Amino acid sequence: MLVIEHMGPGRVTLSGRFDASETEHALAALSRISESAVVDCSGLEYISSAGIGVVVHTYRRLHDLGYSFRLSNVTPRVRNIFLYAGLAGLVGIE
Amino acid sequence: MVERAFSRRIDSLGSIFDFVGGFFASEGLPRDQSPEIELILEELFTNMVKYAREGRRPIVIALSREGPSVQLVLRDFDVERFDVTHLAPVPDKDVPIHERTPGGLGLRLVQWLADSLSYDYSGRTSTITVVRKLEV
Numbered sequence: 029m030l031v032i033e034h035m036g037p038g039r040v041t042l043s044g045r046f047d048a049s050e051t052e053h054a055l056a057a058l059s060r061i062s063e064s065a066v067v068d069c070s071g072l073e074y075i076s077s078a079g080i081g082v083v084v085h086t087y088r089r090l091h092d093l094g095y096s097f098r099l100s101n102v103t104p105r106v107r108n109i110f111l112y113a114g115l116a117g118l119v120g121i122e
Numbered sequence: 123m124v125e126r127a128f129s130r131r132i133d134s135l136g137s138i139f140d141f142v143g144g145f146f147a148s149e150g151l152p153r154d155q156s157p158e159i160e161l162i163l164e165e166l167f168t169n170m171v172k173y174a175r176e177g178r179r180p181i182v183i184a185l186s187r188e189g190p191s192v193q194l195v196l197r198d199f200d201v202e203r204f205d206v207t208h209l210a211p212v213p214d215k216d217v218p219i220h221e222r223t224p225g226g227l228g229l230r231l232v233q234w235l236a237d238s239l240s241y242d243y244s245g246r247t248s249t250i251t252v253v254r255k256l257e258v
């Protein structure tokens with residue numbers, strides 16, 4: 029189960045498992061972000077390509093509005109998947 | 123070897139993950155290494171659900187232990203050929219994220235995580251076999 033919490037302006041947490049069955053729920057929840065945001069992923073245990081697609085969609089939407097969108101505290105397992113996908117910049121890894 | 127049929131719906135994923143968990147428990151395999159197996163299954167299963175739309179029958183998944191490795195077999199019946207071993211294009215990391223073309227990541231992840239990946243198509247049945255070595 030994926031849990032998305034809005035902790036305040038520009039502060040969001042993602043925790044649990046982000047698989048393809050969570051896509052609609054996640055798109056709806058992340059569409060509420062309307063400013064530059066940092067997403068705490070310390071509790072995110074699992075992500076698949078479907079989850080990455082939602083993250084990239086949100087990044088693109090905010091980028092087009094002139095805002096930034098970054099993931100923080102990403103666990104090694106999830107980070108490796110983003111790195112392999114060539115999305116290191118998104119998770120704040122240079 | 124354990125085998126189970128799953129309805130071709132995305133919300134079958136929860137049952138598939140439970141199936142993997144049960145297999146790891148029964149084989150005494152380290153649970154912290156199951157997410158990669160789950161990821162391979164999710165990507166291949168959702169690919170079958172999304173792209174083999176002519177399919178009507180459940181998708182059969184079999185798991186077995188081969189020494190230090192786990193073998194995964196997915197069978198999809200009465201569908202067109204879709205060879206998942208064809209290399210998907212590698213993402214161009216120099217292209218800004220907002221300019222990249224989406225798609226193909228799931229199969230690239232499978233190709234990355236699998237120690238071996240094979241595809242067979244006969245009698246209108248797609249069979250994908252994946253082997254992943256565990257650290258046991």
